[in-house]
Each structure stands twice: as structure tokens, then as C-alpha cells.
Amino acid sequence: MAITDHSVSASAVAEILAEKKINAVTTVPDLVQLALHDRLQGDPAITYLQCSAENQALTCAMGMYVGGLEPVVMMQNQGLFNCLNTLRSVGIDARIPLVILVGAFGREHDNLGQPLSDSSRVMVNRTRPVIDALGLPFHHIETAADLPRIGRAIDAARAGKCAVVVHFGHYLAWN
Amino acid sequence: MDTYQAAAIIHRHRGDALVTNTMSAMFAITAVSPSPLNLASVPLMGGASGLGLGLAMAQPDRHVLVLDGDASLLMELGTLAQISDVAPPRFVHFVFNNAVQFNGLANVDRPGRNLDFRALAQAAGYASAQRIDTPEALDALLPRLLDAPGPHFVELVIEAPHKFTKASPQPEIPDLQFARMGAEAQAMMEALETTR
Secondary structure, three states, X not given: OOHHHHOOEHHHHHHHHHHOXXXXXXXXXXXXXXXXXXXXXXXXXXXXXXXXXXXXXXXXHHHXXXXXXOEEEEEEHHHHHHOHHHHHHHHHHOOOOOEEEEEOOOOOHHHOOOOHHHOXXXXXXXXXXXXXXXXXXXXEEOOHHHOHHHHHHHHHHHHHOOOEXXXXXXXXXXX | OOHHHHHHHHHHHHOOOEEEEOHHHHHHHHHHOOOOOEEEOOOOOOOHHHHHHHHHHHOOOOOEEEEEEHHHHHHOOOHHHHHHHHOOOOEEEEEEEOOEEOOOOOOEEOOOOOXXXXXXXXXXXXXXXXXXXXXXXXXXXXXXXXXXXXXXXXXXXXXXXXXXXXXXXXXXXXXXXXXXXXXXXXXXXXXXXXXX
């Protein structure tokens, strides 16, 4: 399998978000999902907010949700580590159904197609255990075959009234 | 000016504004202005300004008032940049500046004793930034701010409470404080008819 097979199409992800009536995004600097940022930032149907830090992306998204928008939050794995208390507050205690799109920054190419737990990079191999420890759903996207998991993750967040992580294992593709 | 005096004046002028709040301002606004349009950031120091900005983006026809703490704003100072970028016109960001952390629980001096919050907001690009130290001045200012395009920033100079000492028993945090943010979010969504 080629490395590019692990880059899922940003357009395909954007289409799934649109199908699920997502109409807002809060985000922070993120190298893994650049192609999706490009799609969403230019979409007139999307309210797009660039934040300074992950805590702010989560609280702004909660405010949007309470006010009637349907946001997702975009960040990298290391950013997820940066905002665990806000994630606990918003996504567990306050029961806000936020879908958090997380990019696997720093994942070595040799790990593509292999278990995340086999990565030698701490930010890659500990992301899922941390989310599991919080008791939140974690959906990994390794190839295009996994894309249906995104819609299921959004449904799960809404049904379960909790945050859900969708984890992209490699750079998104610019198509 | 104390926290409750400031909250009472905000109550007098808020109308149907959405009010996000945290820390000492949370206790005060809850006491003097209970409403389903209040949303506390608790237990989450620093979250009030982000919640307020998100609400303002989703509900642009509403006034949004953020009742922030000084140490709380320092935790999420980047929100000044976002609020200025978005420039919600009906947005007033209050900072209750009493120069301590955990007002009413266990007060610790906050960093930045020479920090000028008003200057920070001005530099970030808020439409206006004021420092207010009397109830009378706040009472006179608020109607003007609510009529003028924002975002506005108001640093409220608040008297620090007596510090807790070893003779002061520290309270257990009740379950209510952990369920409160979600319960208030649900109540606000019902009031805004955004429940789903």
C-alpha cells in the first residue's frame, strides 16, 4: 500500500460533514488537516473560527452549539493533550456533543498501516489511551475505507451527548 | 466597588442579553440576576470568553455579556484576538479585576500585578476599552455601550475579599458545581429554542 493511500480526501470529509449538517468549525494551527482547512475556510456555508489555543476552540464551539450552530473542532494530537480539562468539562460534564477532528502529527511513515500503539512517537501512541481513559469514543481513519466512521462518529456524539474523537492517521489529501 | 455591586448594575441593564460568567462573578450574577440566559463556565476557569464568543457568532442579534475573571482571562488571553477578529457588535467583555485567584475560596495573588487589561484589549482591537472603579460610573457607561457597536471591554476594579487563612475552613465543592455548566447550557438552549 502506498503512503498516499493513507491520505484521505479532504473533499470526501467535507462532504460527510455537509451531509451531517455541520455548519461551523473552530480550530487552531494544524499541519495534518491543511487540505480540509482549505476546503472549509472557503465554504460560505461554514462559520469558521481560527482560535489561539485548543481550550478556546472547545469553549467557542460549545457557545456556538448552545446558540444553535453545529460545529466540529479541528486540532492536532498534541493540541488534544493541551486541552484535556476543557474537554472533560465541555465534552463530558456539560454533555455537549462535539466532534473533534484530530490529526496524527508526528506519525512516522513506517507506522502507516500499523497499529498506532506501535508508533515510537509518544504523541501518536498515547492519544488513543488518553481518550479511552476519559471514556470518550475514538474513531481512527487510516484509509478511505474508514471514511464512513466519520458520519457514525457524529451520530454517536449526538446520541450520546458527549465529545467524540475522529483521528486522522496521516495528512489529508488535497482532492 | 465589590463584585455584587457590579453584578447588580449589569443586571439592571442586561435586558435579554446572554450572560456567560465564571468565578466570583458567577456567584454574584446568579444571586442578583438569575436567568435561563446565564451560562457559567464551571468548573472551568478561563472558559467564559470563548463561550461568549461562540454564542455571539450563533446569535448575532442578541447582546452577549461576558463576566470574566482577571486570572481567568489571563489563562485564555488569546480570546482577545479572536473576539477582535470576529468583532461581534453586541458584545461586552467585563473583567472583574480583584488581583487575586479563586476569589471567595482561597485567594492567591495572580501574576501580572502591573498588567493593564484595558491596554491589552485596546491593542487587540476592541471597539472600546474602559476601566471603571465605581458603581455610578458603570451605571452611566452601560447604556452607552449597549447602544454602540462593539466589541467593548470593561475592566472593573473590584475590591479583593479577605483572604482565607488557616483559620478558615475550605468548603467541599458540591455536586451542583460539576453539573451546572451542562444544566445551564440545556436551560439556555430551551430559552433560545435551539435544543436538539
